[in-house]
Amino acid sequence: MRKLIWLTLLLSGPLFAVELDDSDRGDTVLYFPFNDASLEQAVGKGLNSSGQQVNVNLDRQNDSQKTGVRSDDNGYVHFDSENVFRASNVGPYLRQCDDSDGITFETWVAPEHTKDSTTKNDIIVHFANYLTLYQHYDNGPLYKVTIGNTTLETDPNVLKGNGDFGSRPQKVVVSIRKDGLAKLYVSTGVEPNKKNVIILRGQGTATMPKVGSSNVNMAVGNSYAPNYQREDTHESSRTFAGKVYNIAVSCGYQGDEEVTQVYGFKNKIEKVSINPNARTDVYAEKAATIYRRIASVKVPVDHPVVQEMANRMAQGEDPAKVAKLVTEEKGFYNVTLRDFAAELSNREETINVPLNDFIATLIGIVKDDRSAKLFLTGTEIYYGDSTKVPLSAEVYDDIINSNKHYEQLDELNADLSVVLSPMPQQIGKESDGVETVSRNTDAAGLLTTRAFISAHHIAGTGRRPVEFAFREFLCLPIDQIADSGKGDAHVLDNRIGRDIDRAPGGEATKFENNCKACHVPMDGFRGAFAYYSWVDSRINYSLMEPENDEFDQNGVATKFNENSDMYPGGYVTVDNSFKNYAIGKKNMAQIGWDNPSSGVGVKDFGRQLANTEAFPRCMAKRVYKSVCKREPVAAEDDFIEKMADVLKNEQYNLKRLFENIAVSKECIGG
Amino acid sequence: MNKRKRQIKIGISLFLSAAFMLGFGHACSQFAADGSGLVNSTSFGEDNIILNEKTVSTVYAKQALQSMSSCLGIANPSMETQQTYEDVQQSISERGSAKEVTAPMMMGLTSLAGDVCRDLLVEEASLASGERQIFENIDLSAEDISEDDLALSINRMARSCWQRNETDQELGAILDSVYDALGSDAGLRKKVIYSCTAILASFDSLKL
Numbered sequence A: 001m002r003k004l005i006w007l008t009l010l011l012s013g014p015l016f017a018v019e020l021d022d023s024d025r026g027d028t029v030l031y032f033p034f035n036d037a038s039l040e041q042a043v044g045k046g047l048n049s050s051g052q053q054v055n056v057n058l059d060r061q062n063d064s065q066k067t068g069v070r071s072d073d074n075g076y077v078h079f080d081s082e083n084v085f086r087a088s089n090v091g092p093y094l095r096q097c098d099d100s101d102g103i104t105f106e107t108w109v110a111p112e113h114t115k116d117s118t119t120k121n122d123i124i125v126h127f128a129n130y131l132t133l134y135q136h137y138d139n140g141p142l143y144k145v146t147i148g149n150t151t152l153e154t155d156p157n158v159l160k161g162n163g164d165f166g167s168r169p170q171k172v173v174v175s176i177r178k179d180g181l182a183k184l185y186v187s188t189g190v191e192p193n194k195k196n197v198i199i200l201r202g203q204g205t206a207t208m209p210k211v212g213s214s215n216v217n218m219a220v221g222n223s224y225a226p227n228y229q230r231e232d233t234h235e236s237s238r239t240f241a242g243k244v245y246n247i248a249v250s251c252g253y254q255g256d257e258e259v260t261q262v263y264g265f266k267n268k269i270e271k272v273s274i275n276p277n278a279r280t281d282v283y284a285e286k287a288a289t290i291y292r293r294i295a296s297v298k299v300p301v302d303h304p305v306v307q308e309m310a311n312r313m314a315q316g317e318d319p320a321k322v323a324k325l326v327t328e329e330k331g332f333y334n335v336t337l338r339d340f341a342a343e344l345s346n347r348e349e350t351i352n353v354p355l356n357d358f359i360a361t362l363i364g365i366v367k368d369d370r371s372a373k374l375f376l377t378g379t380e381i382y383y384g385d386s387t388k389v390p391l392s393a394e395v396y397d398d399i400i401n402s403n404k405h406y407e408q409l410d411e412l413n414a415d416l417s418v419v420l421s422p423m424p425q426q427i428g429k430e431s432d433g434v435e436t437v438s439r440n441t442d443a444a445g446l447l448t449t450r451a452f453i454s455a456h457h458i459a460g461t462g463r464r465p466v467e468f469a470f471r472e473f474l475c476l477p478i479d480q481i482a483d484s485g486k487g488d489a490h491v492l493d494n495r496i497g498r499d500i501d502r503a504p505g506g507e508a509t510k511f512e513n514n515c516k517a518c519h520v521p522m523d524g525f526r527g528a529f530a531y532y533s534w535v536d537s538r539i540n541y542s543l544m545e546p547e548n549d550e551f552d553q554n555g556v557a558t559k560f561n562e563n564s565d566m567y568p569g570g571y572v573t574v575d576n577s578f579k580n581y582a583i584g585k586k587n588m589a590q591i592g593w594d595n596p597s598s599g600v601g602v603k604d605f606g607r608q609l610a611n612t613e614a615f616p617r618c619m620a621k622r623v624y625k626s627v628c629k630r631e632p633v634a635a636e637d638d639f640i641e642k643m644a645d646v647l648k649n650e651q652y653n654l655k656r657l658f659e660n661i662a663v664s665k666e667c668i669g670g
Numbered sequence B: 001m002n003k004r005k006r007q008i009k010i011g012i013s014l015f016l017s018a019a020f021m022l023g024f025g026h027a028c029s030q031f032a033a034d035g036s037g038l039v040n041s042t043s044f045g046e047d048n049i050i051l052n053e054k055t056v057s058t059v060y061a062k063q064a065l066q067s068m069s070s071c072l073g074i075a076n077p078s079m080e081t082q083q084t085y086e087d088v089q090q091s092i093s094e095r096g097s098a099k100e101v102t103a104p105m106m107m108g109l110t111s112l113a114g115d116v117c118r119d120l121l122v123e124e125a126s127l128a129s130g131e132r133q134i135f136e137n138i139d140l141s142a143e144d145i146s147e148d149d150l151a152l153s154i155n156r157m158a159r160s161c162w163q164r165n166e167t168d169q170e171l172g173a174i175l176d177s178v179y180d181a182l183g184s185d186a187g188l189r190k191k192v193i194y195s196c197t198a199i200l201a202s203f204d205s206l207k208l
Helices: A002-012 A091-097 A256-260 A282-295 A304-314 A319-328 A330-345 A357-367 A395-400 A404-411 A450-456 A464-473 A508-529 A585-591 A601-610 A614-628 A634-649 A654-662 B002-023 B027-031 B035-039 B064-072 B079-091 B103-125 B147-162 B168-182 B188-200
Strands: A028-032 A041-047 A053-060 A069-071 A077-079 A083-087 A102-111 A122-127 A131-137 A141-147 A150-153 A170-177 A181-187 A198-205 A218-222 A225-229 A242-251 A380-384 A420-424 A426-431 A434-439 A532-535 A538-541 B042-044 B047-049
Touching: A028 A053, A028 A091, A041 A091, A091 A102, A091 A242, A102 A122, A102 A131, A122 A242, A131 A170, A141 A170, A141 A181, A150 A181, A150 A198, A181 A256, A198 A256, A218 A242, A282 A304, A282 A319, A282 A330, A282 A614, A282 A654, A304 A319, A319 A330, A319 A654, A330 A357, A330 A450, A330 A614, A357 A380, A357 A404, A357 A420, A357 A450, A357 A654, A380 A404, A395 A404, A395 A426, A395 A434, A426 A538, A450 A464, A450 A532, A450 A538, A464 A508, A464 A601, A508 A601, A614 A634, A614 A654, A634 A654, B064 B079, B064 B103, B064 B147, B064 B188, B079 B103, B103 B188, B147 B168, B147 B188, B168 B188
Parallel strands: none
Antiparallel strands: A028 A041, A028 A242, A041 A053, A053 A083, A069 A077, A077 A242, A083 A218, A102 A170, A102 A242, A122 A131, A122 A218, A131 A141, A141 A150, A170 A181, A181 A198, A380 A420, A426 A434, A532 A538, B042 B047
16 A cells, blocks of 8 residues: 555656656655755655655755755755755654664765865765765765664765766665665666666665654755764765755665666566567567577567567568667677677687686677777777676786686676676786786787687797687688798798797608698787787786796797797797788688788787678678577578678678678578 | 476476477478478588578577576576586587487476476466466466466467467367376476476477
């Protein structure tokens, strides 16, 4: 019954300027929507012990600056200087929660001042001797709540100030269980075109506040009191500035599942309402096929996306355009793209590997509609943004020196379509116990991720990164680009290292006929990776740590010039330059270089690969395999070429490739 | 535990009867080429690729549980189901290639389907009738389930995991199988898990 009363109340109010989740507050005993607040007063509703709604007034106090508080009729009160609204006693309403299994406080708020000098325990909402929500600053703006003697606070910078997201608010929830478990949740802020995610930000043990026979005075905002200091921290009290959209207190504890159900970061399966009248015709069948091919999971034919696809195709819309609905579904990111990326990320080419920076970055690039060329040229990696998922991301410990961050994202079952954000590629070192991290100036997309370097630059002689770069991104195994250069003056063997025997088993012809063809292009390129190595669970980069024994005096990883006795006349790597010798007639045709040239570092190497004709063709083949569940055959070469053109024409947006291939007759029949 | 093993056995026996018929006897035929399709076929080693025909694959090891849970709308598979998944994962094709379908894989998937169906029953029993995906308006606390209600739930499971309505022939086959294998007095729980497993372990459910 209570629920119905409050639902009616909530739905009857004006709409918020932004979409807030006020669908049902359950056993709410106090609620201020601030829809009709004036400069002098805001009227909320309280539920008294008889189950009746009564008006509860919040009045501006005389110590406030009248001009400081505004109600712009947009569903909030706006504080921009010292001012406070107070209610004399909300105890009768809160008292009803004294015997419940907990209490939950929530508000939507958009703070404005986020500087150290302006934010110190600014009171947002205060229930005397009960619960207080502050804005605070400690190496960044944060939320802080006190419940009796217990303080919970978020990490710095969880609080997003006005302007970060265009004055859009954050939801703050405090839920306290009868046995003392207290949790603080804060949403990410409603970023335009992004999902808003509410996550657990603080947790502790507190005595659940009870009213008993006391009065509880309530305040929203606070007046500036320069000489006032909190008794416990002796910190000065400042004034809160910003917008408060609503405040609600409900009886009952709300756990993680309940609080995060609307804006969850988890990759959670949802129930679908089965509708006997929904389409099950050929359009629905086709839509369902396209859905499961792109998203890699099955959903009922009644699923709203499947039904919308079917309806639009029945009206004659291009299926490739309709398929765009599925590339926004979380299954596409969490299953299809993840497996697509995983296969490219490791030496065994298995999809059964933990999430890593390679996989997350590929998913992130696609998610953000960025060019697939960034797979080979990007300067960023994607990670689980700590404002979207409750997860630490210590760059050195969790990302550079281990895969911990990504494995934790797995453990949390985080929805990769929600939580990933880009950050610059960084490399690190540890010297005398001091960890240093700096930007990688030779970043080359996935080629310089921790996963790729750890898979291909561990031990060995520095050739495998080249081999696998061609294999994974141009779909050309080394034997296919093998070219000994016979009859081509531009293809030389002068870069083949000293560790390669020119007469294996005493037979020079064996080298000429078998070994040389692979080593000409491979050794030509391998210098690109000369400043990199993989030791002690992290990328070693000589320009950052010239003192590292892994590198010689030129900064070249020592493995590049090992076994020099094998053929002392061979090439000595002295820097990270490379020569492109995959430019014979065969390779020019199958790779399709765009201005092949010499270069320096992985960055140049990746750029040359990204600008080939083979790259989009390879992506088309890989997407075909991912979506259509088999390798394309030679008879489908024309189709693959056509799809490669689609990728190029769509600014290398991989989503368009998935959509076009998934709806093709080559994949799902005519 | 014994109870659980019995359920798995039920699932496996079901696979041998209903699932086989529904799976290989029906769904595969959707992919069979007609005469004209064979004209365009091109042989590559052991594979006989038929160009411009719908390609086919099954659920694969990594997402088999997710796919089953997704179609039935199960948010939280139980620990037991996750353990079963761990146990059978090795037998399931890594990529879902049609060439990699084996008897152990189908047995493993049937066993997993049985557990997922048990989770479905538990999860939906905890929900209000109107919030259920499969057993809406069915009294799950009752001892038994009427044939009409069982048929209704079969229809909802078919729409969920086959992504289409079942045919009369399929419905009849499942109901006959339920009553033949379990008897008419088997009770709601067994009948529901049995019919659910038949659907979830069939090829139309397992195909991607």
